[in-house]
Amino acid sequence: MVDPGGLVTNLAIGFDYALSLRALTFCTIGVTLGMVVGVLPGIGTMAAVAMLMPMTFWLDPTTAIAMLAGIYYGAAYGGSIASILLNLPGTANTAVTCLDGYPMARAGRAGVALMLTTVASFVGSILGLTMLALFAPPLARASQSFGSQEYFSLMMLGLVAASVLTANNPFRALAMVTVGLTLGLVGLDITSGERRFTFGLLQLYDGLPLVALALGLFGLPEVIRNAARSAETRTRPPPVSFRSMLPGREDWARAWRPYLRGSGIGAVFGALPGTGGLIATFMAYAVEKRIHRDPSQFGKGAVEGVSSPEAANNAAIQTAFIPTLTLGVPGDAVMALLLGVLMIHNVSPGLGLVSGNPEMFWGLVVTFAIGNLILLVLNIPMIGLWVRILSIPYSLLFPCIVVFVCIGVYAVRYSTADLVIVMVFAVVGYGMALLRFEPAPLIMGFILGPLMEENFRRSMVLSRGDPATFVERPLSGSFLAACLLLLIWLVVSEIRRRGRSRIDSAN
């Protein structure tokens, strides 16, 4: 399956790109920004990637992805710092780390917890990256046999899985998906030449701009909510010295197996369409707790409880690139944004990217590895710096965010109309947040909307209007069967939940 000689050649090509000054510079910028975003609670990964997107449009696509991906996995490292020191998750995916990380910090073992999570992140990333290097090429080759039916069904599976598995309220998430799909159709319909949902506005003929939509829905509502309560005093994090970070032999002995288990769980969930790091962290934590000799230690500062989820999160981020780069089906909203960046650069995922463009695919693989090495340096000797960044007041931060949003969106095509779209979506996004709608499924739908419609139409033309074609082709049929299973599972768990609440109310 894997040809070792080819692997060496490919890695050489990758190193050739990754060690160029350009790649190193932008990778370092990406991971450092990721750390900043991760450390500061109140700025999400999505918002950061969306904010930086416009600045990558003038880069070549490989460097653009390398930098934006750096923000993603960099934030995963940084997110655990706030989780451990303040009990506030820096990013959503490091929420689980609070459970045992904060108790460790209160017991005076903050440094040890930080060291263990950093190493966990590194181990998880490298194992995930190995999976990416091993499995992406064969999967890309297999994708050659995919017809439009398979693509349609796989995208459907990704969207359904993302809504049903990650959200507490699946109907809300499914509604967000269809709203996103619809927003994705705004603009000129390529097949018929009809302008859809443009309301006569010239600015909408090319469709809604992705950056404006993402910032309006993700970045600004977050700023608005945080600014409104930023008068609350921030707790000062305790100082952490390098010396306090050295774990004892017993800690390592307890951590290495969870590292590997977490990485494995993360690698699997990351690669599946529609699931991602968040589910992987919860699964990893649950598994550690279940197999531990003394589960009562969990929640009181168990080393296993911080090690495994961190490894899982980072492994999932790396393997999430497998479906994105080989099939063009993103697993989560950040991957959807990265896919959007690829499309803006006219790079289409698949065999052409993985095998036909080794500078890009292997360049990215090696750059990610180097980025993780840089993060190791940023996190271990320089930990004190990040702890200090944690105490920057939000009142200084959010006006900067607003300004960078303005300049970033404006600079894409020197269009103030795009900023007006941002204003509209900031209001919409704030309203959505009030009604507890999550924007992530909407963004995934938005990116996949035009692709799904195109594949749907093409399949129906090929089958002469018979929708059975989606079920008759074995691969497409099994994707749809998986969708159906998920929906059945949803209904069953709904009924069981209802039965339980009836018993509760009877008591």
Place this chain on the structure above:
Amino acid sequence: MRRLTVNPLEAIAGAAVVAFGLFVLHHATGYELGSARRMGPGYFPTLLGLATVLFGLGIILVEGRRSRAPLPEELALRALGAVVLAIGAFVFLIERFGLVPAVIVTVMISALAEPRPMLLRAALLAVGLAGATALIFPVGLGLRIAILKW
């Protein structure tokens, strides 16, 4: 007989989704539907509109009946207004007066988003940020944005 009450939050959320779906359906009728074999531009939007309405009803009837989530207690209207207005000011100023005035005004207005804005600190930040962005974007990255014009 169990009571058929719907939690207000889900009722509003679901109604908004249903309204969006109906709006899409209404507009999609303006585009040619075509046949399943040769779909017109209206076919896919119609399907999506129908699905949206369905999911909206699901929010009301399924999630609304089990949810106890309270309605949001306070609206951060001040913060929302300040941030949207700050972007509006940027839109108004950037092409007329250039980057520096646009950044200064945007920072000052967005600082009003806080319940107790610290205006002196915001002013210092505004000046510093105007200088920094002028150095980064037009000078450093070569973007075609005027630094100052009148």
